[in-house]
Amino acid sequence: MGGSAIKKKILIVDDEDSFCALLKLNLERRGPFEVLTTSNPHAVVKLVKENQPDLILLDILMPEMDGMTVAANLKGNKDTADTPIAFLTALADEEEVRDIKGKAGDNYILSKLTTTEELIKSISGILGSAQI
């Protein structure tokens, strides 16, 4: 991570407002992150266009529109196609992970139920490889 003063911008998309708010606080307090959140999957493309985040943490199971569709919308738009996406999923039984991996394409998959420290490690890894 180093002592970079430049904060990485992360957009969290999750239908649970309280999860968004708490994860935002955890990430901002522990790492060089500026975190935006939304619980409205329809607003994601517009938000990404306007804010150009370095990474999108995207929930999969959302009642209004599932994460896979949101990802497809982002990939289908030239202004948002290059923003890395990490699916943030609560379910990690092996079969489901296999299933999600099959659908996730080039996108990353992270578990919702790990410590923030672990999550930050994974995020740093993604941001590092995304910059190459």
Place this chain on the structure above:
Amino acid sequence: MNDIKKTKEQLINELSELHNQNAELKKSEHRLRASEKRYKRFVDAVTDCIYTAEIVKGRPGRITNISICASIIGYMPEEYLANPHLFDEMVHEDDRYVTDKQVQSLIATGSCKPIEHRVIHKDGSVKWVKKTLVPHYDETGTLVAYDGLVSDITRQKEMESRLIQSETISSLGVLSAGVAHEIKNPLAIILQGIELLEISLLKEGVDDVLALMKDAVFRASRITRDLLTFSRENTPALEEIDLARVINETLSLVDHIFSLKQIKIVRNFSPDLPRVRVDSNQMKQVFINLLTNAAEAMPEGGTITISAYNSQNIHNKKILRIVIVDTGCGISKEDRQRAFDPFYTTKKKSGGTGLGLSVAKGIIEKHKGDIRIESEPGKGTSVIIELQCYGNKMNREVSDGR
């Protein structure tokens, strides 16, 4: 003179009558013997056990007659006749009240309902039997004995309990899949809350509390994960494979954890293993669960031996038998009986969910295989899996590109 002649004639007649009667009696006796023989042959031929016990002064007495019923209880008729208490002694300790009550009811009222109870076979195994009693009166109408019919219902009982278990499992499955999905999100929120408190509060002692709370969240999360695996009703995606390969792949997944824990793995695969039709992912899940259990039984380290070889089951069918033996703490009889029950765990403190073996059993049964445990406290545990083979022809090598 006339009188003498008359008497003589009468005597001759009576003699001839007597003669006839005697012949008739002999015939009857012969018929009776034949009938008795037939009855004995019949009684000895039935697989059920038929016996007669006397009733003396209103109390059950000794066994006076018993058919050869070695297949049910293992003892020969002579052994019962020599030891009058044997018949009562072989009744399972917890069922003696029921059997006593049946006889008492017969003596008191002249009738009783058939009962089901357990007996201990001569070889020590437990068998379930159904017992029916029929009263036997003498010519004065006094109850002097009763006939008993004992049928082996062990298989029926096993199937009943399996049915009950599979019904519990399937209704649990539907519910748990939904619950597992719904619970993970609130858990994620609680976890984030705890994480935030960890960096916001600096009071001493609170850290420990937060760590405990976090452990609880991870435990709940593991339960939902296992529940989900458990609830999947997917029929296995069968492919014909070399099971040794699946076991080796599973071992490579757990290898590093085992070497850290001083656990040695011994592989003992016979070279001519037949290919089996299994879902390799599901089988990996089975082996991970069993190996994890074995490792947890050996906190100080030890050896896990995995053997795989050709064998035959009781129906003379070719099977592949896989035996996983550990040198761990072993399992008590009570725990062993409930080991496959969902949510039954002896490892709650260390995060056990009680679903590992249920999942393994579910998967093996979906493959029409069999899984069982042999263990004694202090003497390690063996888990035995038997899978059907489909001939040992090493069919055209199916290259699936992996």
